[in-house]
Amino acid sequence: MTIDDSSDRSAEGARAEGGSGGRPNPSRRSEQSRRAILTAARELVSELGFAKLSIEAIAARAGVGKQTIYRWWGSKGEVVFEAFLALSDPGEGIVLPDSGDLETDLKYLMRETVAEFADPAFEGPIRALNAEIINDPKLARLYHEKMAAPVDEAKKERLRSAQRAGQLAPDLDLDLALELLYAPLYQRWLLRSGPLTPEYADSLVDLTLKGLRP
Amino acid sequence: MTIDDSSDRSAEGARAEGGSGGRPNPSRRSEQSRRAILTAARELVSELGFAKLSIEAIAARAGVGKQTIYRWWGSKGEVVFEAFLALSDPGEGIVLPDSGDLETDLKYLMRETVAEFADPAFEGPIRALNAEIINDPKLARLYHEKMAAPVDEAKKERLRSAQRAGQLAPDLDLDLALELLYAPLYQRWLLRSGPLTPEYADSLVDLTLKGLRP
Amino acid sequence: MTIDDSSDRSAEGARAEGGSGGRPNPSRRSEQSRRAILTAARELVSELGFAKLSIEAIAARAGVGKQTIYRWWGSKGEVVFEAFLALSDPGEGIVLPDSGDLETDLKYLMRETVAEFADPAFEGPIRALNAEIINDPKLARLYHEKMAAPVDEAKKERLRSAQRAGQLAPDLDLDLALELLYAPLYQRWLLRSGPLTPEYADSLVDLTLKGLRP
Amino acid sequence: MTIDDSSDRSAEGARAEGGSGGRPNPSRRSEQSRRAILTAARELVSELGFAKLSIEAIAARAGVGKQTIYRWWGSKGEVVFEAFLALSDPGEGIVLPDSGDLETDLKYLMRETVAEFADPAFEGPIRALNAEIINDPKLARLYHEKMAAPVDEAKKERLRSAQRAGQLAPDLDLDLALELLYAPLYQRWLLRSGPLTPEYADSLVDLTLKGLRP
DNA sequence: TTTTAACCGAGACGGTACGTCGCGTCTTATA
DNA sequence: TATAAGACGCGACGTACCGTCTCGGTTAAAA
Structure with missing residues (x-):
């Protein structure tokens, strides 16, 4: 692409x-x-x-x-x-794992995200990009359209699957749900507001799912 | 100070x-x-x-x-x-309103935060500061110690009061709770990932409290 | 042309x-x-x-x-x-005034030259051209062949007429004579080495003719 | 200096x-x-x-x-x-040769000038300087004040000596006299309007002195 | 008459140099 | 000895033009 x-x-x-x-x-x-x-x-x-x-x-x-x-x-x-x-560029569509159990899959995904954030090769460029985004609305738009949207869409697809399985409220705002899950994680990393551990990721999923279930 | x-x-x-x-x-x-x-x-x-x-x-x-x-x-x-x-510098301690009802108070606080973010005089410097924090761990530490900590402490004090009132789980991690509430809001603003409205603030409180209650 | x-x-x-x-x-x-x-x-x-x-x-x-x-x-x-x-491009041949009295005609010509040099529309391009000629032998040759030669030839024709009238030495080198007359004038203008006045033109003619007469 | x-x-x-x-x-x-x-x-x-x-x-x-x-x-x-x-920078004053015979001394001086002009190490910079002078009045002024004036003054001193010796008209404008002698030479070199030979220098002195004598 | 080779307008390209800004260091004199 | 002032070596900025090099598109001579 x-x-x-x-x-x-x-x-x-x-x-x-x-x-x-x-x-x-x-x-x-x-x-x-x-x-x-x-x-x-x-x-x-x-x-x-x-x-x-x-x-x-x-x-x-x-x-x-x-x-x-x-x-x-x-x-x-x-x-x-x-x-x-x-x-x-992921070429074509991204598909996330779907074991049938949302909690398992989300904990896996978020632990994976935590691991990614710890990779120094990843860290530098992404921090730089985010710092630019903060002060550049045009770049922010580009970022969300071209980089974030495809990944977010895949995640929302997994949430939709969970809705169909009755694991999430059927009227749930999926964008909001993603933010509840990921924003705390992302903020800890980006603004260094706290330690990022696999356990933290699990806690996030636990608490959030409690709020999101039907 | x-x-x-x-x-x-x-x-x-x-x-x-x-x-x-x-x-x-x-x-x-x-x-x-x-x-x-x-x-x-x-x-x-x-x-x-x-x-x-x-x-x-x-x-x-x-x-x-x-x-x-x-x-x-x-x-x-x-x-x-x-x-x-x-x-x-707030001089001395910050005290947040405590009506006895956590949901009411949180919605008020978060709507106030939304309003603050819309103030252009506030926007520029805070964006600049956050952009610097991303790439400067030392500054990040200073920021959390000197600017964020006092405000966060006041918020956690309100949450503790809610715990005593039985409105929150007694073993709740208060830092995590604050992140669940505020990180989505902050991220939308900082990275411009979506519109910031009072209704959005309310939704956040609703969903989060659902997860945080005993 | x-x-x-x-x-x-x-x-x-x-x-x-x-x-x-x-x-x-x-x-x-x-x-x-x-x-x-x-x-x-x-x-x-x-x-x-x-x-x-x-x-x-x-x-x-x-x-x-x-x-x-x-x-x-x-x-x-x-x-x-x-x-x-x-x-x-003068189209065809240039003919200078010939009153019969060389001194009169030369003073007229040289006062006219002084006046030309004071014309700002003339000044810029000619200065530019001369500056280039200094560093570009090819351009110098072109200049002398195409622009200077026709005018110089007309002036020399006037001097030849004066020779025939016995007002100039018969064996005079006409190129040299022209240089004696015009070089001081041109130099004052080009290199800004002194003021250019009609009186200066007259003095030049007086002194030079004294040297050129038979 | x-x-x-x-x-x-x-x-x-x-x-x-x-x-x-x-x-x-x-x-x-x-x-x-x-x-x-x-x-x-x-x-x-x-x-x-x-x-x-x-x-x-x-x-x-x-x-x-x-x-x-x-x-x-x-x-x-x-x-x-x-x-x-x-x-x-000549340090202190320049003194030109004074044999008592102006014609001899001038021919020597002007042949020397011709020789200088033929020196390639001299040529480049001086051409460059003159080209700049043409388009830069400030530089022209600097040039005349700092570089030309000392040399010209020495030459005029030699002419004054000739006046005292009765070899030049007592009321002669010495600046004008210098121009009559040097401008043709300088112009031939600078604008490449003709060959520069020792004989040419001699002719210039001969003709000019004829006009300048009492 | 049809190629076909050229010139044409346009302008992107790899470069060089411009003149300016700001960096962080250093020097001078003043208090 | 900290200060105001500011010159310094340096690196990068964003711009202007350089002279070369494709691109189509005409256009005039050759086939």
Whole structure:
């Protein structure tokens, strides 16, 4: 999956449209340069972290003129985001395990999430991305549309299955349910407000399911 | 309230201690300069936002040499944090309303939080602070100790009162309970993952209390 | 008058001839583009000065691709030179006044030159052209052949007339004579080495003629 | 000799004075950086020529930040000019040969000038300087004050000696006389308007002296 | 008449340099 | 010895143009 035309256009939409400046013509865009830039961005953000990453370094590593970056992306954040997006692209649909018992499956999922958060290779880029999202509504929208939505949809599908099995209230707001489960976990990690343990994940599932059952 | 010696020392801990450089002697510190710096930082972060704020600008606005800032603070984040801290300082203890009915009081509190989040004067600095916390464990610790802890303690005191009244399970983990209530709200706001409405606050309280009751 | 094939060829002579690249075929050249480029160059050099003039700006103003300029001209200087040349083209021969008295005629001519130099519309482009000539022997040759030679020839014709009238030494080197008269004037203007007044022009003629008479 | 305070101030005078911008304080200026910059400028202008010389290259060669150049000089031209000035500085007064016979001495001087012009090490920088002077009145003034004036004064002193000896008209304008002698020579070289030979120098002296004698 | 090769407009590309901002360090003088 | 002031080396910014290089699309000569 790549960012399609519509998202490109929306990104451009935030840049200056007035004045004499013609928007670049995407049909002439060099796919080779685009890929080299995203690869360089990915590598450099791993090596240096987002804060110390510079457009100049990306351009140099990619063997590309700076202008080629500025032409197609509006900010360092957009480049890095697209770089991650290309990586995290799950291709097609995500399907989560469904053992028939929601509690078991959720505890598994959330323990897995806890483990992911402890992976240092994962930590740096995702922290950087979230820090950017906080101050950049455009990036926030992109993130939710392109990265979060597919995963959330898979999780909601599992919850729907539980509803059909009578394990959840039939009128439950699934978005709200996901937030109840995941927001505490995510916040502990992101804002370092407390220790993240498998037991914590279990407690969360226990308490939340108590509230969500029919 | 001001940041006391111990927190200053911890800030210094991150700076070079070796070499020839002696640590500055706090007894000779100019209180006038310190206040001018914090005031300038507060003003500038409001005018420009945290990202566009520079040490040079703070020094210029405060009528202070740059070295005076570098001498006493370890980063832009620390200066701004201390500036906010001085502002938000509640003086003494915070006491939350206790009507006897937990649900009523929580709904009131959370609707108030929603309203606070919608205040643009509040939005900028708090977003900036959170973005910094994501990438700066030291700042995260400072934040939780100095800013979050007093408020959280007041909330937990209200929950304890509800436990005594039999409205909450007696063995409930109060930190976890607070997270269940507030994390979804905070995440929606911070990461812009959904609309923040009073009704949303009510739903959160309803579902959560269902899980927390004895 | 336009720059003829021979001068074009000489311009091309400085560009790469080897390799795969065939020389462009002048018979296919777009006269419309050529004129638009020269016009744009003339306008822009007046508006911005030569130093701030860019090939990109010429191409944009002329509604022409950059390659079309690079195809037919070897440098910014050549384009601008040809643009001026087309302007200054006197059509046919220049004839200077001949009252019979050389002193009178020369003083008139040189006062006229002084007046020309004071014209701001004249000043910018000619300064630019001369600055380029200093560092570009090819352009210097073009300048002397195409722009200076016709005017100098007319002046020398007037001097020859004076020789026939016995007002000048019969074996006088006319090029040298012209230089004696004009170089001091030109230098004062070009290098700003002193004030240019009509009286100065008169003094030049007086002293020079004293040396040139039989 | 170095450029003294007054000329520095005059250079600064042409830069923006309004607004908030404080002018830099010359007493804090690093003499070491200044010298490194001038040396680098001199070397680079010889290696690359003035046109291909960049501020970045000067800064890099001098081991200096670009800002340090921009802080103290207004343009590439000013830097290079001061670099040459430091070189050409004759220390104290120049005295020209005085054999008692003006014609002999002038022919010697002008043949020497012709020879100088043929020296390639001399050619590049001086051409560059003159090209800049054409478009930069400030630089022109500096040039005449600091570089040309001392030499011209020495020449005029020789002419005054000739006046006392009765070899020149007593009321002769010496500036004008110098221009008559040197401008034709200089123009042939600068604008490449003709060949520069020792014989040409002699002819110039012959004809000019004819006009200048009492 | 139909190729077909060229020039054409447009403009993306890898680069170089620009002039500016801000960093964190260092130096000077003032109190 | 802490301070205001600010120069310094440095790195990066975002922009302007450079000269080269595709792209279609015309257009005029060759087949």
